[in-house]
Amino acid sequence: MVRENEALEYHSRGRKGKIEVVPTKPCSTQWDLSMAYTPGVAVPCLRIKDNPDEVYNYTAKGNLVAVVSNGTAVLGLGDIGAAAGKPVMEGKGVLFKRFADIDVFDIEIDSHDPDEVIKVVKLLEPTFGGINLEDIKAPECFHIEETLIRELKIPVFHDDQHGTAIISGAALLNALEVARKNIDKVKVVFNGAGASGIACAKYYIGLGVKRENLMLCDSTGVVYKGRQKGMNPYKEQLAADTKARTLAEALVDADVFVGLSIANCVTQDMVRSMNERPIIFAMANPDPEITYEEAKAARRDVIMATGRSDYPNQVNNVLGFPFIFRGALDVRATAINEEMKLAATRALATLAKEDVPDSVMKAYGVSRLRYGPEYLIPKPFDSRVLIWEASAVAEAAMRSGVAQTKIDIELYKEQLERRLGKSQEVTRIMINQAKRNPKRVVFPEGYHEKVLRASQIIVDEGFAQPVLLGKEERIRQLTREHDLNINGIAIVDPASSVKHEEYAQELFRLRQRKGVTLAQARARLLRNPTVYGAMMVHMGDADALVAGVDQSYPETIRPALEIIQMREDVARVAGLFMIIFKEKIYFFADTTVNIEPTAEELADIAICSAEVARRFQIEPRIAMLSFSNFGTAKHRFVDRVREATEIVKRRAPDLIVDGEMQADTAVVPELMEQHYPFSPLKGGANVLIFPELQSANVAYKLVHRLGGAEAIGPILMGMRKPVHVLQHGFEVKDIVNMAAIAVVDAQEAEEKNRLRRSSAERGREHVPIST
DSSP, X not given: OOOHHHHHHHHHSSSSSSOOOOOSSOOSSHHHHHHHSTTTTHHHHHHHHHOGGGHHHHSSGGGEEEEEEOSSSBTTTBSOOTTTTHHHHHHHHHHHHHHHOOEEEEEEOOOSOHHHHHHHHHHTTTTOSEEEEOSOOTTHXXXXXXXXXXXXXXXXXXXXXXXXXXXXXXXXXXXXXXXXOOTTTOOXXXXXXXXXXXXXXXXXXXXXOOGGGEEEEETTEEOBTTOOTTOOHHHHTTOXXXXXXXXXXXXXXXXXXXXXXXXXXXXXXXXXXXOSXXXXXXXXXXXXXXXXXXXXXXXXXXXXXXXXXXXSSBOOGGGTHHHHHHHHHHTTXXXXXXXXHHHHHHHHHHHTTSOOOHHHHHHTTOSOOOSBTTBOSOOTTOTHHHHHHHHHHHHHHHHHTOBSSOOOHHHHHHHHXXXXXXXXXXXXXXXXXXXXSOEEEEESOTTOHHHHHHHHHHHHHTSEEEEEESOHHHHHHHHHHTTOOOTTOEEEOTTTOTTHHHHHHHHHHHHGGGTOOHHHHHHHHHHOHHHHHHHHHHTTSOSEEEEOXXXXXXXXXXXXXXHTOBOTTOSSOEEEEEXXXXXXXXXXXXXXXXXXXXXXXXXXXXXXXXXXXXHTTOOOEEEEEOSSSTTSSOOHHHHHHHXXXXXXXXXXXXXXXEEEEOHHHHHOHHHHHHHOTTOSOOSOOSEEEOSSHHHHHHHHHHHHHTSOOEEEEEEEESBSSOEEEOOTTOOHHHHHHHHHHHHHHHHHHHHHHHHHHHHHHHHHHTSOOOO
16 A cells, blocks of 8 residues: 655655666766866767768767657656656666666646647657556557657657556466466457557467457447447447447456456446356456456456566566667667567466566565466566567567568577676676586585576576486476476485495595494484485586585585585685676685684685686686785784785786785775786786685675675585585575586586596506506
8 A cells, every 4th residue: 555645755855756876987087077078069060960870989879769748648646747647757767767767757738639649759769779658548649659650760659558458468378378268269358448458459469369358348338330439530440349338247257357448347246157267367457347356256267467576477568668669779670560569469478487586576565476376477587688688679679670670589589688787687698608517516405496496497508407406206396395306417316326335434434533434424314315416426426415404504515525524726615706886796704614714714705706706707816805005904814814825926926916905905906006006917907815704704794785796606615526505495496506617617627627638648658668
C-alpha cells in the first residue's frame, strides 16, 4: 500500500524529482573544458556535418530515448495535463536507465492536438535515437504513432499499446501450454477498447489466435458488427459477428479473458461460465477486473495474471520497453516492427522456463519460483531479461531488414552481460576460458538444491562435468522435484562405489602416522562426503573439488589439506577475494586462512595472488600493505611486511611489487607519484596484500557492504590440485562461478604438469651416454 505522504516525500526530498544529467567525460581542468566545449567541440561538429551518421560516434544520440507525452491518459488518472504527467515520464526514464542503461529526456507537450504532437516529435528527431510515446489517449495515439513510424527514421514505440501486448503475449503462450490448449482453437474475450485493449487484440491475432474466435468489449458491451454507439475505425476492425451483447454473455465457454478496463467488472459467476482451465488476465490498475482471491475461489483450475506485484504473474511493461529499445538502439534499427515485438514475446516465454536465480527469489521474498500456473513470465528484477530479450530483438531487426548495423549476436550477448556490471564481465571471461577444456568437478553436497541447480547451469554452459556425491535414486528424485535435467551429470555413491576400498587404502597410507587406522579411513569415506570428494581429486578421478555450502570453512578445508595437500613451493594456503567496482578490479589477500602470517608466508600469498590475477587476464601490480609508508614508522609489524616485499622481489623478479605502504598510497596513483616517485608501482595497485587476516577480512567486508563493491571468492590458493570452499549464503550463481574458477585452475595445473614433463624429457634426451 502506497501512502500519499510517503510518495510525496520520495519525490521531493533532496534533489527534486528522480533524474539528473551526469557527464560521461572528465571536466576538471582547463584542457577538459576546451575539449567538452569550445574550441575542441567544433571538430566533431564538422565531422558530423560531413557525415551525418557520425552523430552516433560523437554524441549520445545512439543511447538516448525521448519519453513523449501530452498527459491525456496518465495511468488510471485520465487527462491530467502535460505537467501533471511529468512524474510518470521521469519514472519511465528511471526504468530505462535501471534496467537497460538507456538515457532518457522526458518531453511533456502541452497540446491536445495530435498533429502538434507529431510536429514537435518530428523536429526532435536529430536529438534522439528512439521515441517512446506514453500516456496519450485513444484514438489519437494510433494516428500519432502511425504517422511518426511512417515519417521518422528512428524507432517509435507507443508502450501503452505494444508493451502490454508483448508481455501479456508471453504470458498467454505459456498459460496455453500449461493449460494444454492450442492458440488457434481458444476463444478469447477482451474487455477494454482503448489503446492497450485494441493493440493486445491485434497482437494476439499475430500470435495465432483466430480472428473469428476473438471478441472485444467496451463500456457499452460487445463490439459487434453493425453497432453504432461509441464506435471508431479501430474498434470497427475488431467487430465480431455474434449475438452476444454483454461481457457476461461473451464469457460463456471462453478460454481466455483479457481485461484492460476497470476494477470489479468480472464476477465469480462469469468465471464459472468459462471453459475448463480458464485463463484470466485481469490487468486493470491498480485494482483488477476480478481479484486473484475471488477468481481462485470461483475456479480452482483458473490460471491468472494481473498488473499487480502482490499477485503471481504480474504483467509489467518494464519487462518490455527497456530491453526492446536496447536491442533496437544497438543495431540502429529504423523501426520496431512486428518481428521484433514477436521476438521479445518469445524470448520472455522461453526464459520463464529456465531455472530462476536466487537473487530474483530474494528480491521478491519467495523461496522458490518454478515455471507453471503461478510463474508464467520472468520477474522484472531478473537480470537475464536484458540478455535474452535485447539480443532477440536485435537479431529480429537484422533478420527483418530494419537494422542499419550488423552485429555478432553471441558477442552482443557478452556486451549486454557487461552492462550488468563488471562482475558479469569477469565471470564470463572465466566461463569462456573454462569451456575450452572442460574438467570434472566433484560436489560432495549432492543433495543440496543449490548444488543441483548449479550443476544444471554448468552442464548447460558446457564448461565442466559435475560429479555429485550421494545415492543416485535420491538425487534423481530431487532433480525431478526441482524440475531439473541430470543429463551430463555424473553421480557417485560412496557407499556402493567400487573404488571405496582403493580409496581407503590410500587414505590410510596418507594418514597412518597421523593417528588414522584403516578401519577409521573406511569409516571416514562413508561418513564425510568431502573426504571422499578430496580422495577422488587426489586419485585423479575428478579434477577439482567445490564444497562447503552445508559445512563450515574449517570442516571443508581440513580434509583437502590432509588429502590433496599444499603445493611444494608454498608454506601455507591462503584465501583471496576479487573485489569488483564499476570500473576497477582489486584482489584482496589473505582474507580467510592465515591469522598472522610470517614474512615468508606473506611472500607466498603475494605470488599466489599474482597468479590468480593473471588467470583473470589482469596484469598484477602488488602493494604490500602496512600502516607505514616506506619506513615512516618503526615497528616489528612494518619490518615483517618490508621483509616480505624483498622476498617477493627475489623469488619473482618479473612482478611489479612494492611496500611497505599504506592503503591509500597503494590505490591513489597521485599520492604515489607526488610523494614516492622512486616506486615502480605506477598507476595504482590492483593486488593488495594485507599484513594479517584481521585487517584483510574487515577490509573486504567493508568495501563489499558499504562501498558497493561486488566480491567473488574466497578463492583458495596454494593447493596441489584445485579446491574451492563455498560459504553459507552462497547463491547458485556463486557456485557456478567457483566451479568455473576451479576448472581454469585445473587447466592451468595440467598445463604446468605438461611443461614440466616436457622439460624433463628434453633433459633426459641430453644426458650423455657413458661408455
